[in-house]
Amino acid sequence: MPTLRTALGAGVVVLSLGVAGVAVNAALSQRRADIATRIAARQEPVLTPAPGPAPRGLPVVAPAERKEGEVPRGHVDGVALRSLLLRRQFEELTLAVEQLQWGMEANPQDEHWMTxxxxxxxxxxxxSTALLDAWVEASPRSFAPYLARGTHWVSVGYLRRGARFSAETAAEEFSGMHEAFERAMPDLTRAWALHPKAVMAARPLIHMANALGDDEGRESAFARAMEQCPTCVDIRAVYLHSLAPRWGGSYEAMDTFAQAQSLARPELGYLRGFADFDRARDMKARDADDPGLALLDRALATGDYWEFRLARSQRLRRAKALEAALDESNRAVALRPARASVYFERARVHSSSRKWKPAGEDLLHALRLDATDSDGRAIRDHVVKGVIYDAWEAHKAGRREESLSLLELAGELSPGNPEVARRRAWVVTSARQEPGATAAEETPADGTADFRTVQQRDYALARERRFKEILPLWDAFLEHNPDHGLAYLERSGTHYHLRDLPSAMADLKKACDLGVNEGCARLRKLERARAKAKAR
Known part of the structure; x- marks a missing residue:
């Protein structure tokens, strides 16, 4: 029979185990919450850009005057293409993608347009998720929406997984990736079945195979792509990357493939530089004696390829050789002007050089192409602060238009930023007026005033809360300038202060449609507030 002391001791042990169990469960719950936050943060867009104007005709930028073979002949306008998706102009979007495909089939040198x-x-x-679903529903017989949606889900899978080594990647991150890939596979299969020459489907299939360690799937996708498009180059590059050691391959396999390709087609000689390019990626040195630079020089000796230039810019920037880095990033942009990564890198170079306006412009363009990129996430706030600083310096120097232009750039990068709003109001209202003149008297009533003049009068009258006197000024201006997005943004504020919420939202929608990010951000905020009020 147990004694009282024994019984008490057993109770203490049970209590201790219970406390320990609670602590373990709490730690597991916190870990799961941290992982979920990490996954969500990678998928959260840095910026939700306005759609911008819809393209007229095929969204391809005409080629610059360059020597033949120096850079691709023109490039696709990815921002314009996305604007068709964001505007739900699915018929035009389907036709645009099909035209890109037909152009690639007629001239494989234009393969990069489709890619x-x-x-x-x-x-x-x-x-994009709901928009792509709606596009598939609107164009179920075209390969185009299935290809885009399948590619989207592969991108989502990589965002969910993250870029850490496998040992540092949580089971939940792998599970999220697998779930996204399962959604991608039927779409990519369907796209390729609907249009057998749509070899762009091979790209996301190879990326999936890499992540899953599926060598058979990778080889099958590549072989089918080469059968349908023997001269395609981009797919060869993707396949060659998949042979790297990081994906279970080897440099010997990369060199063997590249050598065979360049012997058959000498113009593909730059493929022989991919192994050195991959070796350089794993090197940590960032000083003047960086061996990675020597490897990239050796890669470039095989051909002037955009990824080699991009990697060289990154290493030179980290070594603080900023002029040389800018030259390399400029070359990367020239070689592949439709890729977001080249603009993110050049924005980083400009940022390191404290050249805030070009940094902001490159960053904004890159985010319009890819709003979830980790580079954009890393530098956005820093660049916005730099642009605001330059704007204030321009204001102090009396360069009012430059200051306001920079503040508008900062507002596009960071919609709703209160510091941008405060400084913009100060700069607008600090412009000198004629002695004895009132704000309203200085503004023509026939709409012939320029935007800055009306904006100044708006802010001056708003200080006195004379909103009814502001509205006719913007009405007259917009009658003569119906496509001025910033004017709609400003007038929306007047409608809001006059408690005309439907008109304010209509103006914000118009500003958003005309490419003003801040218009989109304010519209979403008002819509959320309205929905919340209705739910009460």
Whole structure:
């Protein structure tokens, strides 16, 4: 029979085990919450860009005057292509993608148009999911929406997984990736069945095979792509990357493949530089004696390829050789002007050089192409602060238009930023007026005043809460300038202060449609507030 002391001791042990169990469960719950937060943060867009104007005709930028063979002949306008998706102009979008495909089939040198266009449509941005579903429903007989949606889900899978080594990647991250891939596979299969020459489907299939360690799937996708398009180059590059040691391959396999390809087609000689390019990626040195630079120089000796230039810019930037880095990033942009990564890198170079305006412009363009990119996430706030600083310096120097232009750029990068709003109001209202003149008297009533004049009068009258006197000024201006997005943004504020919420929202929608990010952000905020009020 147990004694009282024994019984008490057993109770203490049970209590201790119970406390320990609670602590373990709490730690597991916290770990799961941290992982979920990490996954969500990678998928959260840095910026939700306005759609911008819809393209007129095929969204391809005409080629610059360059020597033949120096850079691709023109490039797809990924921002314009995405604008068709964001605007739900599905018929025009289907036709545009099909035309890109037909152009590629007629001239395989234009393969990059299709590659980069589909990457812009399938970049994994969360705002694309419902839009791509609607596009598939609107165009179920075309390969185009299935290809874009399948590519989207592969991008989502990589966002969910993250870029850490396998040992540092949580089971939940792998599970999220697998779930996204399961959604991608039927779409990619369907796209390729509907249009057998749509070899762009091979790209996401190879990426999936790499992540899953599926060598058979990778080889099957590549062989089928080569059968349908023997001269395609981009797919060869993707396949060659998949042979790297990081994906279970070897440099010997990379060299063997590249050598065979360049012997058959000398113009593909740059493929022989991929092994050195991959070796350089794993090197940590960032000083003047960086051996990675020597490897990239050796890669470039095989051909002027954009990824080699991009990697060289990154290493030179980290070594603080900023002029040389800018030259390399400029070359990367020239070689592949439809890729978001080249603009993110050049924005980083400009940022390191404290050249805030070009940094902001490159960053904004890159985010319009890919709003979830980790580079954009890393530098956005820093660049916005730099642009605001330059704007204030311009204001102090009396360069009012430059200051306001920079503040508008900062507002596009960070919609709703209160510091941008405060400084913009100060700069607008600090412009000198004629002695004795009132704000309203200085503004023509016939709409002939320029935007800055009306904006100044708006802010001056708003200080006195004379909103009814502001509205006719913007009405007259917009009658003569119906496509001025910033004017709609400003007038929306007047409608809001006059408690005309429907008119304010209509103006914000118009500003958003005309490409003003801040218009989109304010509209979403008002819509959420309205929905919340209705739910009460």
């Amino acid at each position: 980069d266009g589909i990457l812009a449509l399938g970049n994994g941005s969360p705002d």
